Amino acid sequence: MSQDLSEFLPYRLFQAAEVTGRDFQKIYQGRYGMLRTEWRVLFHLGRSGDQTAKQICQRAMLHKTKVSRAVKALEAKRLLTRKTVEGDRRSEILSLTKQGQAALKDLTGIGAEYDQGLIDALGEEKYQALLAALEILNRKA
Structure with a gap:
């Protein structure tokens, strides 16, 4: 490792x-x-x-206090x-409302466009290499 922590x-x-x-x-x-954190809770409810x-x-690797605050909000x-x-x-099942589902659908569409912009900036080859590298790193978690 270099002495420069920015690397x-x-x-x-x-x-x-x-x-x-x-x-x-x-x-x-x-x-x-x-x-x-609210976005991440919404995302995980929509996903799972x-x-x-x-x-x-x-699933989101978040502290319970942060999730509790996000759920209340x-x-x-x-x-x-x-x-x-x-x-x-002591346990509650969380569910998206119709408004929550609509917000998630809206943000999913916008997120896909945002994601495509990042992919375009990287180029397909670098994007695929990044995905492969992240897959390896995520296995360590």
Whole structure:
């Protein structure tokens, strides 16, 4: 490893995620007043269907406090509902409302366009190489 920490791969990956994430954040924040964690909760509910906050924490690699705050905010925006699990009053099943599903559909379309812009900037060959590299790194997690 170089002495220059700006060349440290985890730092570079973090920086790339921050820059690209911040650009997309402007979209979901502007349209729906969502913070990043709220977007991630919405995304995981849309991707995997109804689930508990604990399941979202595991899938999204988020702390339970952040997920709890996001769930409350999304519920206040009427984008999700909570239903207590029978036999376990501490656990709730989270579900997207019709408004939540519509917001997710809207953001999914915009996200696909945003994603295509990134792919175009990289070019197909570099994009495929990046996907392969990320796949290897994600197996380490």
